[in-house]
Amino acid sequence: MARRAAAQLAALLCLVGATCALARSQSLQRLTVLSFDLAADTGAPQAGVPFHLIVTLRVRERAAQIENLDLPMLAQLELLGDERETVSGPRGTRYRETITVIAHDAGPMGVAPATLQAIDSRDGKAKEWYTNGLTLRIAGTGGRVVDDGGRALLLGLVMIGLGTAMVFLLVRRRRRVQPAPARAAPMPVCVPAPPVERSRRDRVCDALAVLRAERTRVAAVTVRTAIWRMAGATDGETLGDVLRRPDSRDPITRGLLIALERAAFTYDEDLPAAIVDACSALERYVEETR
Amino acid sequence: MIAPRSPADLRAALGATIVGQEGVIEALLLALLCNGHVLLEGPPGLAKTLACRSLAAALDGEFKRIQFTPDLLPSDIVGTRIFDQRESAFATVLGPIFANVVLADEINRAPAKVQSALLEAMQERQVTIGPQSYCLPDPFVVMATMNPLDSEGTYALPIAQMDRFLMKVSVGYPSRDEEIRILDRFAVADTQPVRAIATLDDVRAWRAQAHGVHIEEKLKRYIVELVAATRRAQHVRVTAGTGTELRAAELIEYGASPRATLALAFLARGRALLDGRDFALPDDVRSVAPHVLRHRIGFNFRLATEGLAADRVIEAIVEAVPAP
Structure with a gap:
C-alpha cells in the first residue's frame, strides 16, 4: 500500500514535470541555480499531525518571482496550506515555499523531488533541476508511546550527550598549535540532474x-x-x-x-x-x- | 409510424440530399434544436432553398418561401383580413409565415416595416391580425438570406434586428470535388426528395434534451470570457491586408451583447446533442462562436480601410481566449 503510494507520488512528479517541459520552454527564466532542496521540518511525522515540507531555491539573479517551479503532487498527503516567500538582494534571490501537509495513513512514504525548469545562465541551455526526494516514515496515532517520565529520561540523556560533545570539541580546539589556514568556502555549484527521458x-x-x-x-x-x-x-x-x-x-x-x-x-x-x-x-x- | 430518431439521423438525411454545405445544414439543425433563427449570407445558387425545403420534408413539416422585394407589405407576410361578400364578413387569411420552416429570401430587399414585422413575429412567435392574435406553429424556424454582392436597392438590417437571429452563417462556394458530385447528381435527375425521418414531436423532445445538456463551470467562464473579449480586445492583434499589425479594439465600435453569451451556451448545447453527447465541450463553443459573434459586433470604418474581413478579427479574438 505504502509502496504503491510512493510510486504514485513519484509518477505524479514525473508526469507533471516531464509533460510541462515542452509548453514552458518558450517562457523560461534565465537563472543561475546555486542550491535547490526539499526538506521536512520533522524527521518523524505522525499521522493526523500537520507538518511542513520546505522547498528552498537560491539563485544568483535578482528575481521578483520564480516561475516554472513544480512541486510534487502530494496525492497521499492532504494539503493544508502553501506559503511562498521570495527575498531578493544583491547576493541573489532566495525562494522558499512552505507546504503544510497532513498524513492520514501511517507507514513509509516517498515524496518525489520538486522540479525547476529554467535556462541556465551559465551556458544558455534550458534545463530541469531536481531537489532531493524525501522518504518519510509516518508514525501512526499510537506512535506516542513514550510517557512523561520516559520523555524526561530521554531528554536528560540527550542533554548529557550534547554536553559531553561540547566539552570534547572545546578540548580538541585548545590542543591545536596552529590554526588551520583559512580557506575560502567553495561556491556551491548545483549540478543539474540529467534530464529523465521518459517514454x-x-x-x-x-x-x-x-x-x-x-x-x-x-x-x-x-x-x-x-x-x-x-x-x-x-x-x-x-x-x-x-x-x-x-x-x-x-x-x-x-x-x-x-x-x-x-x-x-x-x-x-x-x-x-x-x-x-x-x-x-x-x-x-x-x-x-x- | 416513424421510429424515434436522433438529430444526427436528420443531419445524415440532409447530408445525403445536399452536397457539401455542412455548415448550412448544421446551422439549420442548431436553430431547430435551440429554437432560434438563422441569417445566411452568401451568393445565390448555394442550395439554401433546397436545404430549407429538405429540412421541412425530413420533419414532415410545412415549408414556405417568401421572396422579399421593395414593394412587399407586412400583410403579405403575416396575413390579412379579407371581406367575404358571400358571408358579408371579414375572413382572416394567414400569411406564409405560418409554416415550420420559413425561408425569407433576400430579407434586406424589403423596407424596414416589413423586416420588423417578420422579426417581431420571430421574437414573439405570434402575430396579430385585426383583433385576434395567432400563435405560430411549433417548431418555427426562419432562415433569412442576404446577398453580400448586390447591395443596390437594399435596406440594411438594423443591428438590434440582427441580434434577434441566433446565428449568422457565411455560406461559401462548394469545393471542386463537391461541385463534381453536384454535377453527377443533377445530371441523372432532379433532387432526390427527402423522406420524413422524424416528426415535429421529435423536434420538441430534442429541444428538451438540448436544455439538459451539461455545461461545466469552466466552460461557462470560457463563454463569458469570449464575449467579454469582444468588448475589450486591446490585447488581440490582427494583421491587416497591408501587413500592419493592429489591435482588434481599434477596429471594434462595440462588442457583443449578453444575448451572445446566451446564444453561445444554447448553441454549444445543441451542437453537443447533435454529436450525441449530453455535455458540451470547448470545441462546441469555439465552433459556433463565429456564427454567434459575426452579426453582434459593430466594426468601425477602419476595418474597411485596412482591408480586413470581419471574420478575420473574430477569428483572432476567438484564438486569443484560451480554451479551458
Missing part, C-alpha cells in the same frame, strides 16, 4: 496511476493536461485542435483524448463512469504500446 508509455502509466489514485475531476483535468502536452498541444487548444495534430492520429490515442475530455467536462453524475472509461483508455494505450 510516452511511461507518461501514460504515470497518468493511469494518478487517475486510479484520485478519481476526481481535478485529477482528470490534470491527467488531461499532461496527455495533451504529450501529444504536443499547448495551453488554450481545444480537443479538435489536438486531434488534428499528427501525434493524435492513431485510434488508441484519439480514444484516450476523447475519454479524458469527457472526464473533464461531463456532469457530476457521469463523472465516475467517465473516469472508469478514461482509465480503460489509458490501460489500452499501455497495452498497445507494450
Whole structure:
C-alpha cells in the first residue's frame, strides 16, 4: 500500500514535470541555480499531525518571482496550506515555499523531488533541476508511546550527550598549535540532474496511476493536461485542435483524448463512469504500446 | 409510424440530399434544436432553398418561401383580413409565415416595416391580425438570406434586428470535388426528395434534451470570457491586408451583447446533442462562436480601410481566449 503510494507520488512528479517541459520552454527564466532542496521540518511525522515540507531555491539573479517551479503532487498527503516567500538582494534571490501537509495513513512514504525548469545562465541551455526526494516514515496515532517520565529520561540523556560533545570539541580546539589556514568556502555549484527521458508509455502509466489514485475531476483535468502536452498541444487548444495534430492520429490515442475530455467536462453524475472509461483508455494505450 | 430518431439521423438525411454545405445544414439543425433563427449570407445558387425545403420534408413539416422585394407589405407576410361578400364578413387569411420552416429570401430587399414585422413575429412567435392574435406553429424556424454582392436597392438590417437571429452563417462556394458530385447528381435527375425521418414531436423532445445538456463551470467562464473579449480586445492583434499589425479594439465600435453569451451556451448545447453527447465541450463553443459573434459586433470604418474581413478579427479574438 505504502509502496504503491510512493510510486504514485513519484509518477505524479514525473508526469507533471516531464509533460510541462515542452509548453514552458518558450517562457523560461534565465537563472543561475546555486542550491535547490526539499526538506521536512520533522524527521518523524505522525499521522493526523500537520507538518511542513520546505522547498528552498537560491539563485544568483535578482528575481521578483520564480516561475516554472513544480512541486510534487502530494496525492497521499492532504494539503493544508502553501506559503511562498521570495527575498531578493544583491547576493541573489532566495525562494522558499512552505507546504503544510497532513498524513492520514501511517507507514513509509516517498515524496518525489520538486522540479525547476529554467535556462541556465551559465551556458544558455534550458534545463530541469531536481531537489532531493524525501522518504518519510509516518508514525501512526499510537506512535506516542513514550510517557512523561520516559520523555524526561530521554531528554536528560540527550542533554548529557550534547554536553559531553561540547566539552570534547572545546578540548580538541585548545590542543591545536596552529590554526588551520583559512580557506575560502567553495561556491556551491548545483549540478543539474540529467534530464529523465521518459517514454510516452511511461507518461501514460504515470497518468493511469494518478487517475486510479484520485478519481476526481481535478485529477482528470490534470491527467488531461499532461496527455495533451504529450501529444504536443499547448495551453488554450481545444480537443479538435489536438486531434488534428499528427501525434493524435492513431485510434488508441484519439480514444484516450476523447475519454479524458469527457472526464473533464461531463456532469457530476457521469463523472465516475467517465473516469472508469478514461482509465480503460489509458490501460489500452499501455497495452498497445507494450 | 416513424421510429424515434436522433438529430444526427436528420443531419445524415440532409447530408445525403445536399452536397457539401455542412455548415448550412448544421446551422439549420442548431436553430431547430435551440429554437432560434438563422441569417445566411452568401451568393445565390448555394442550395439554401433546397436545404430549407429538405429540412421541412425530413420533419414532415410545412415549408414556405417568401421572396422579399421593395414593394412587399407586412400583410403579405403575416396575413390579412379579407371581406367575404358571400358571408358579408371579414375572413382572416394567414400569411406564409405560418409554416415550420420559413425561408425569407433576400430579407434586406424589403423596407424596414416589413423586416420588423417578420422579426417581431420571430421574437414573439405570434402575430396579430385585426383583433385576434395567432400563435405560430411549433417548431418555427426562419432562415433569412442576404446577398453580400448586390447591395443596390437594399435596406440594411438594423443591428438590434440582427441580434434577434441566433446565428449568422457565411455560406461559401462548394469545393471542386463537391461541385463534381453536384454535377453527377443533377445530371441523372432532379433532387432526390427527402423522406420524413422524424416528426415535429421529435423536434420538441430534442429541444428538451438540448436544455439538459451539461455545461461545466469552466466552460461557462470560457463563454463569458469570449464575449467579454469582444468588448475589450486591446490585447488581440490582427494583421491587416497591408501587413500592419493592429489591435482588434481599434477596429471594434462595440462588442457583443449578453444575448451572445446566451446564444453561445444554447448553441454549444445543441451542437453537443447533435454529436450525441449530453455535455458540451470547448470545441462546441469555439465552433459556433463565429456564427454567434459575426452579426453582434459593430466594426468601425477602419476595418474597411485596412482591408480586413470581419471574420478575420473574430477569428483572432476567438484564438486569443484560451480554451479551458
